[in-house]
Amino acid sequence: MTKISAEAISVIIQHGFQKHIQIIHEITEGAKKRFEQADWAGVQDANAKRISFYDERVKETILQLKDRLNTQHHDTLPLDPLRWMSVKKNYICYLEHHPQAELAETFFNSVFCHLFHRQYFNNDFIFVRTTLEYHLPVPENRIFTRTELANIGLKNAICDLLNRFEFTVPFEDLDRDIRRVIGAFQQHTPVSQHDLTALHIDTLNMAFYRNKAAYIVGRVVTPTGKQPFILPILNNEQTGLYVDALILDRNEMTCIFGYSRSYFFAKTETPSAVVRFLQELLPHKTLAELYSTIGFHKQGKTEFYREFLQQLAQSNDRFIRAPGIKGMVMEVFTLPSFPYVFKVIKDKFSPTKDFSRKTVKDRYFLVKKHDRVGRMADTLEYSEAAFPKDRFAPELLEALQETIPKSIEITDSLVVIKHLYIERRMIPLNIYLEYATDQEVEDAINDYGLALKEMIAANIFPGDMLLKNFGVTRHKRVVFYDYDEVQYLLDVNFRKIPEPRYPEDELADEPWYSIAPGDVFPEQITTFVTTVPKIRQLLLQYHPELMDACFWQQKQQNIREHIFEDIFPYPQNRRFRSEDEKSRDRR
DSSP: OOOOOHHHHHHHHHHHHHHHHHHHHHHHHHHHHHHHTTOHHHHHHHHHHHHHHHHHHHHHHHHHHHHHHTOTTOSSOOOOHHHHHHHHHHHHHHHTTOTTHHHHHHHHHHHHHHHSOGGGOSTTTSOSSOGGGSOOSSOGGGSEEEEEHHHHHHHHHHHHHHHTTOOSSOBSOHHHHHHHHHHHHHHHSGGGGSOGGGOEEEEESSOEEETTEEEEEEEEEETTEEEEEEEEEEEOSSSOEEEOBOBOOHHHHHHHTOTTSOOOEEOOSOHHHHHHHHHHHOTTSOHHHHHHHTTOHHHHHHHHHHHHHHHHHTOOOOBEEOSSSOOSSEEEEEOTTSSEEEEEEOSSOOTTOOSOHHHHHHHHHHHHHSOOTTTBOOOEEEEEEEEEGGGBOHHHHHHHHHHOGGGEEEOSSEEEEEEEEEEEOOEEHHHHHHHOOHHHHHHHHHHHHHHHHHHHHTTEEOSOOOGGGEEEOTTOOEEEOOOTTOEEGGGOEEOOOOOOSSGGGGGSSSOSSOOOTTEEOGGGHHHHHOSOHHHHHHHHHHOGGGGOHHHHHHHHHHHHTTOOOOOOSSOGGGBOOOHHHHHHHHO
């Protein structure tokens, strides 16, 4: 192994990180233009490309280091402890006052963990603890603009707020939008109860772009507290932009920043300050979730790991098998005190699952880079994940040794899983329905149908539509979480069942018609989804078109013609719509 200085190693990692940030900034810069030009295909393409950027830069950096160290043919390297502690020390000097220090730490960790054995994954060599524990690189007030209402009044403040983002496409009716926003503020908040001299508005300096919308985020500070708000801006693709709603409810805001949606494009030099501003508005969201949702999903993984270590330190419960029907592809376990599930691909699948381990991984990655439309849970993917052995229930440990022996390594103190996925824990829909009230059952089945419709509108066919593969969130939303049979909608052949040739055909053990790979018969959905007559009836009542092959074929045609449907991450009744539109809705 060639000797190079600790400083030289540190500089190579720094350059790799700088290149990563530059590329991320470039694709994020384009979000505003894509929104203004209504380039929705470009939005999807940018979202998919961005997911791989981090890993590509890490691989490039590792290759450069191995080339300098003359160790190109080694997977893991022997560690020189003193040299790598010196590398980290040099790197910490680079981080001082760096506006993306926490992201640079994570990049350093990724490079190191690809080079060396997991036994060295400790704070001597990587950033298990962040250098931001005791200070932030940039004060929070640098990332928002404060407007004192006493100086210009509420109307001018809203006008300045909307114009501050300098969209090149004009608003179709700015005065109307301002009136609507002011009316909603006065109706739903205590703003009008206070003298303007006591109020100010703090607005984040960046817009958050996702799919077909730009979101402006801020807070109104009053003597009695802080009222967060989100203004979704839409492009009607003809006469200009318009404010579609004023979101004031924290739960609805949490859903907009939810883990079942694609990541935002948000131009920020100081993500730590932005995340902490958002966490004040959305206290239910963790740092891990917020870093991910603003486009830094690898930092989200780092923050999640720290949250996980903290949870282990402050709890004493054991990992157990997750509630619900056992999966045919995944072994799933959970820590009851921690709201997540851990999923490991089994060594052997059920005979009905005719695909490989690689196929499963590819399908999970497909969902990661795709538009999840609020209906597919985000996943965190880890390799060589080490868990304390004494925290596993004996029956779980026995089950893991039986179902994933090739993916697990057990030492005296650790259980090491070579590859796993982590998702937010939800109540499986089939279990939820067993204990739900009649109204909750009705609402859940209606939302299950809506979930299917929104996924297929985004060119996703879930494959296995059984209720056990969907979960219910704390906001009572139905979300899909089992991706081993996911595929693009355009890759499926939807057919109507042919009329029987003879009366005897319907009584035969085998179908009277041919079935090719990829064929799906929507008429059979209710039959396969559930055996409960009441649930079948509700599905037919709310979503009869799901049982019609023509409906699915039309969705495919829409996708081919690049028709991008509107899927709103907030309730329809929050939208500022004309009286004509509201009248049509009532009809």
